Amino acid sequence: MALIKAPQSQPVNEDERRHARTARDLMADLAAADAATRRWAARDLAAFPEAVAVLVARLKVEAEVSVREVILTTLTRLGDDLAIAGLVDCLRSEDAALRNEALEAMKQLPEEVAPIMRGLLRDGDPDVRIFAVNILESLRHPEVEAWLIDVIQHDPHVNVCATAVDLLGEVGSDRAREALLGLKARFAQEPYVQFAASLALRRIDEG
Amino acid sequence: MRADPDVTRITISEEEFRKFQEYFYRKTGIQFDASKRYFVDKRLSERIRDTGNESFRGYFTLLRFQASGEELQTLTNLMTVNETYFFREDYQFRCLVDSILPELTARRAPGRPIRIWSIPSSSGEEAYSIAIHLLEYWRGLADWDVEIISSDIDTGILARARRGLYSERSVQNVPAPLRRKYFTRTDGGYQIGEELRGAVAFTRVNLSEPADTRPYRDFDVVFCRNLLIYFDELSRKAAAETFFDALRPGGFVLLGHSESMSRISNIYRIRKFPEAIVYQKPQEGR
Numbered sequence: 001m002a003l004i005k006a007p008q009s010q011p012v013n014e015d016e017r018r019h020a021r022t023a024r025d026l027m028a029d030l031a032a033a034d035a036a037t038r039r040w041a042a043r044d045l046a047a048f049p050e051a052v053a054v055l056v057a058r059l060k061v062e063a064e065v066s067v068r069e070v071i072l073t074t075l076t077r078l079g080d081d082l083a084i085a086g087l088v089d090c091l092r093s094e095d096a097a098l099r100n101e102a103l104e105a106m107k108q109l110p111e112e113v114a115p116i117m118r119g120l121l122r123d124g125d126p127d128v129r130i131f132a133v134n135i136l137e138s139l140r141h142p143e144v145e146a147w148l149i150d151v152i153q154h155d156p157h158v159n160v161c162a163t164a165v166d167l168l169g170e171v172g173s174d175r176a177r178e179a180l181l182g183l184k185a186r187f188a189q190e191p192y193v194q195f196a197a198s199l200a201l202r203r204i205d206e207g
Numbered sequence: 208m209r210a211d212p213d214v215t216r217i218t219i220s221e222e223e224f225r226k227f228q229e230y231f232y233r234k235t236g237i238q239f240d241a242s243k244r245y246f247v248d249k250r251l252s253e254r255i256r257d258t259g260n261e262s263f264r265g266y267f268t269l270l271r272f273q274a275s276g277e278e279l280q281t282l283t284n285l286m287t288v289n290e291t292y293f294f295r296e297d298y299q300f301r302c303l304v305d306s307i308l309p310e311l312t313a314r315r316a317p318g319r320p321i322r323i324w325s326i327p328s329s330s331g332e333e334a335y336s337i338a339i340h341l342l343e344y345w346r347g348l349a350d351w352d353v354e355i356i357s358s359d360i361d362t363g364i365l366a367r368a369r370r371g372l373y374s375e376r377s378v379q380n381v382p383a384p385l386r387r388k389y390f391t392r393t394d395g396g397y398q399i400g401e402e403l404r405g406a407v408a409f410t411r412v413n414l415s416e417p418a419d420t421r422p423y424r425d426f427d428v429v430f431c432r433n434l435l436i437y438f439d440e441l442s443r444k445a446a447a448e449t450f451f452d453a454l455r456p457g458g459f460v461l462l463g464h465s466e467s468m469s470r471i472s473n474i475y476r477i478r479k480f481p482e483a484i485v486y487q488k489p490q491e492g493r
Contacts, residue, residue, distance in 0.1 A: 003338055003406035004320060006354035039452055043417055066474040070448050076441055108441050 023048035030058045035067055042070040046077045056086030060098065068098075072105045079112045088120065091131045103131055110141045117147055126157040133163040149176050152183040158190055165193065169200035177204060217252040223263040227251065230271065235283055235360065236415030236442035250285045254278070284361040291329045293336050293373070294380040296432065299461050300336060302482035303428065304345040307459050311427050312347050314457070320352035324423060324453060325430045326414060328357035331368030332377060333430060334407045335399050339381075339389055358412035358423075365409045371399035414446050423453045433463035435471065447472040451488055460486040 021044060029041035042058075045051040052075065059071045075083045090102035106113050113120075113135065120132035133151060136144050148171070151164040161183060168176050180197045187193040219227070224244065232238050239247050251263070258278065260266040270278050294300070303323075311321065325334040334357035341348050359365050374396045378386055390397040413419045414434070429450050435443045450460050451474055460475065461483070462468060468475050468486040475486035 002348065002352060003341065003403075004352045004354055005406055006322070006356050006408045036452060039448070040421075043448070046417075066448070066451055069444070069472060069474055073441065073445050073448060077445075 023051055027051055027054045030054060035064045038062070038064070038067045039070045042067060042074050046074045049078055049080055049082075052078055052080065052082040052086060056083075056089065059086070059090065060093065060095075065097075068101060072101050076105045076108045079109050081112075084109065084112050084116060088116070088128075091128050092125065099131065103134055106135050107138045110139045113139065114141050114143065117141075117143070118150075121147060121151055121155075126160050129155065129157065129160045130163050133160065133167060137167055145171055145173060145175060148172070149179045152176075153179050158187055158193060161187065162190075162192055162196060165196045165200055169196065169203050172200055172204050174204060177201065180204075217255050217262070219248045219251055219263050223267070224248070227263075227267065230267075231282075231286070232439070232442075234279060234415075235413060236438050236445070237286065238437070238439040238442070239286075247286070250282070254282055254285065280362060284363045287327075287359075287361045287364070291332045291433075292377045292380060293332045295332065295336070296464055297336070297340075297380070298482050299430070299432070299485075300340040301344070302461070302480050302485065303337065304340050306480040306482060307428060307485065308345055308347055311457070311459075312351060317350065319425075320354050321428075322354045322356070322426045323428045323430070324426045325355065325357040326359070326412065327361075327431075327434050328359035328365060328368050328409055330364050330373070330377075331357060331371060331399070331407065331409065332373070333357070333432070334368070334409075335371070335389075335403055337430070338403050338406055339385060343385065355407045356410060356423075356426075357407055358410045360411065360413045362411050365411055368407075368409050369404065371404050373397050373399070414449060415442055417449075420449045420453065425455055426453050427455055427458045429453060429458070429460045431460065431462060433466070435462065435466055440471075443471045447474070451475070454488045456488060457490045458488050460488075462486070 023045065026041045026045050026048065029037050030045075032038050032041070038058075042055065045055060055071050055075055055078075059068060059075070062068050062071065075087060084106070087102040087106050090098050093099055093102075117132065117136075117139075120135075121129055123129050123132070129151075133148070136147060145168070148164045148168045152161050152168065155161050155164070165180070165183060168180065172180070180201050184194055184197045224247065227247070228239055251266070255261070255263060255266040258266060258269060260269065270282065273279070308321065323337060325337060328334060334355050338355055341353055357368065359368070372393060373390075378390065378397050381390075386397065389400050389403060391400065411419075412423065431446070431450065435446055438446060447460075447468060454460070459478070460468065469477065474488075476489055478485050478487045
């Protein structure tokens with residue numbers, strides 16, 4: 001036995017495929033029994049924006065983590081309004097893993113998520129608002145501080161404000177000072193808010 | 208009209224840099240942030256001059272619309288970093304021969320060769336280092352065939368890898384007896400022996416292009432060291448997913464010492480061998 005030179009890998013001939021690679025067939029392959037077929041279908045669907053709804057639907061029922069990852073990568077690559085809406089929908093899921101995966105995907109889409117961020121931060125569900133603040137944590141966007149200030153000025157839910165104030169401690173500037181003082185006054189009976197807001201103010205003072 | 212030979216007269220505006228950055232990322236997965244501005248501007252200016260253009264605008268049109276894609280390949284060759292050397296991070300090669308291959312061969316019936324993919328190939332040092340480690344330190348080679356395929360996006364560097372000519376600095380970590388055994392002295396350097404040059408297949412692959420990577424399957428081990436650090440988060444994740452489908456169930460990925468799969472993807476199992484931490488596709492992974 002020995003080191004042997006591999007034959008050069010050749011591109012897969014379209015004729016050798018079991019299915020033509022149309023969007024319709026790829027969408028059908030998303031339900032294939034074999035996980036590798038589902039992964040390849042999800043990967044190739046990155047070329048078909050019309051597949052977003054089917055990808056999101058599959059994401060919600062897909063049990064194999066490696067297939068979920070590829071679907072999320074494809075949705076992130078597509079990154080259009082429908083994809084974002086699908087990811088937002090996942091934030092409301094009872095499945096914690098799916099929520100976290102959607103959250104991570106949205107962090108990759110600052111430009112696309114930005115237009116809906118204000119809406120997310122005013123969602124009726126405080127859990128979704130907390131996820132929205134979590135997304136801001138690594139969303140590289142110039143409005144992050146302004147959004148956080150708006151949250152601590154107006155959000156009625158203490159847990160949402162507490163999540164936002166934690167982040168303001170890292171990204172806040174002088175602009176946040178007044179809102180932080182206002183938050184302390186608004187939640188005077190909440191020791192954690194007092195602590196986190198004071199810490200944020202101290203960090204801002206230290207520059 | 209003849210182009211101005213002085214590249215310093217060519218300027219790339221902020222907007223042009225952003226356009227190029229976006230396009231190059233889309234085509235190659237390689238992200239240049241503002242800290243790489245000098246590096247990018249210098250190479251872009253050279254290509255603008257060498258293609259007879261006078262400004263970014265004309266050159267960018269050529270880059271985007273040239274049917275052959277030749278200029279994009281030339282520019283990619285210039286923009287990619289090709290610094291490596293023999294036996295770099297050799298604890299991983301020891302891990303391959305002392306831990307990974309014994310485990311792989313213990314659970315497999317003989318017949319199919321062991322397949323190893325080294326990407327990026329650069330000028331071939333990693334692939335040839337793997338080959339030397341197998342020949343020198345893996346007794347299993349008496350019972351198993353091994354294929355080593357080494358791929359890179361840069362066609363120029365692949366041609367260099369096939370020639371196998373190296374500087375003194377590149378081979379300095381190779382023990383003298385092995386240097387004598389596997390290299391011949393040339394003017395100013397060393398050339399890897401014909402036997403090894405004939406044993407490694409060098410191929411051009413853009414890791415960010417599914418059409419390129421699709422044929423790469425049934426590997427037992429993937430070495431992808433110090434490449435993903437140049438990718439943004441999404442491209443890193445896509446690369447990890449590509450390797451997953453390139454591997455046989457139970458296959459292994461080895462990353463560079465500063466890279467961690469745990470920060471990229473959670474589809475692999477972490478395996479702690481005495482020599483190194485590596486990442487494994489689950490046995491039941493299809």
